[in-house]
Amino acid sequence: MIIDAHLHITEDDEKNKILDCIEKENILALVAGTNPEDCHRIHKMAQRCNRIIPTYGLHPWYADKASLKDMEPYLASCPVIGEIGLDSVWCDVDLNVQRKIFVAQLDLAEKRGCPVILHTKGQEKEIALIIADYTVPVIVHWYSSENFLDKYLERVCYFTVGPDVHINPAVQQVVREVPLDRLFVESDGISAVEWATGKAITPQELPSILSASMDFIAKAKNVDPGIVRTQMEENLARLLKSSDPGFVLNL
Ligand SMILES: [Zn+2]
Numbered sequence: 670m671i672i673d674a675h676l677h678i679t680e681d682d683e684k685n686k687i688l689d690c691i692e693k694e695n696i697l698a699l700v701a702g703t704n705p706e707d708c709h710r711i712h713k714m715a716q717r718c719n720r721i722i723p724t725y726g727l728h729p730w731y732a733d734k735a736s737l738k739d740m741e742p743y744l745a746s747c748p749v750i751g752e753i754g755l756d757s758v759w760c761d762v763d764l765n766v767q768r769k770i771f772v773a774q775l776d777l778a779e780k781r782g783c784p785v786i787l788h789t790k791g792q793e794k795e796i797a798l799i800i801a802d803y804t805v806p807v808i809v810h811w812y813s814s815e816n817f818l819d820k821y822l823e824r825v826c827y828f829t830v831g832p833d834v835h836i837n838p839a840v841q842q843v844v845r846e847v848p849l850d851r852l853f854v855e856s857d858g859i860s861a862v863e864w865a866t867g868k869a870i871t872p873q874e875l876p877s878i879l880s881a882s883m884d885f886i887a888k889a890k891n892v893d894p895g896i897v898r899t900q901m902e903e904n905l906a907r908l909l910k911s912s913d914p915g916f917v918l919n920l
Pocket residue numbers: 675676677701752810857
């Protein structure tokens with residue numbers, strides 16, 4: 670099994686048969702729904718494909734475009750909340766609005782005992798300070814800052830390694846500094862891989878992209894690639910077991 674610990678699936682990806690690929694290649698995918706409409710579509714998709722674990726959260730880019738009320742049914746039932754967080758680089762949504770939405774979702778996750786997936790772009794220090802007040806496990810998605818990593822390592826933090834690990838020193842630093850029992854790989858979806866690598870890809874290339882990231886980690890940690898794969902399965906099983914309601918991962 671290959672775990673893609675964070676991705677987005679668009680309607681175009683569905684047309685390009687990404688779900689067939691996920692099933693055929695035995696990928697287990699944590700698919701993010703980022704706003705109410707997106708969550709509705711991902712919810713239906715997860716009912717059709719049992720290789721999808723839905724994760725729901727009002728993404729910072731939509732913090733001023735949708736209400737948490739409309740997200741409620743999704744936030745109340747998913748095994749992982751996210752991606753949620755702050756972004757001062759790729760969107761111009763007022764940071765005060767973003768923070769309000771982010772903290773409200775963190776409060777809910779804490780109440781539910783539910784792990785969260787974090788989006789930290791440009792707000793790495795701020796988010797490290799905010800999450801210090803919470804106890805739920807966090808998955809930091811595609812951490813790409815060369816600073817403040819130590820602040821995250823002071824608490825239980827998992828990290829998803831992005832597909833630019835071969836070229837991005839900040840992502841390579843995550844691989845070096847974070848223990849294997851806290852690491853995952855992610856694609857973030859087809860368009861994110863295209864953005865990171867500068868070339869067009871098809872959904873059918875997803876397994877090889879994830880495998881290449883795992884191979885990089887294996888080399889850096891000086892272990893067999895099979896160990897990395899198994900460890901990521903164990904990491905996910907441990908993480909989901911801690912969720913309420915508990916989510917049993919059948920490996
Ligand atoms: Zn994402």
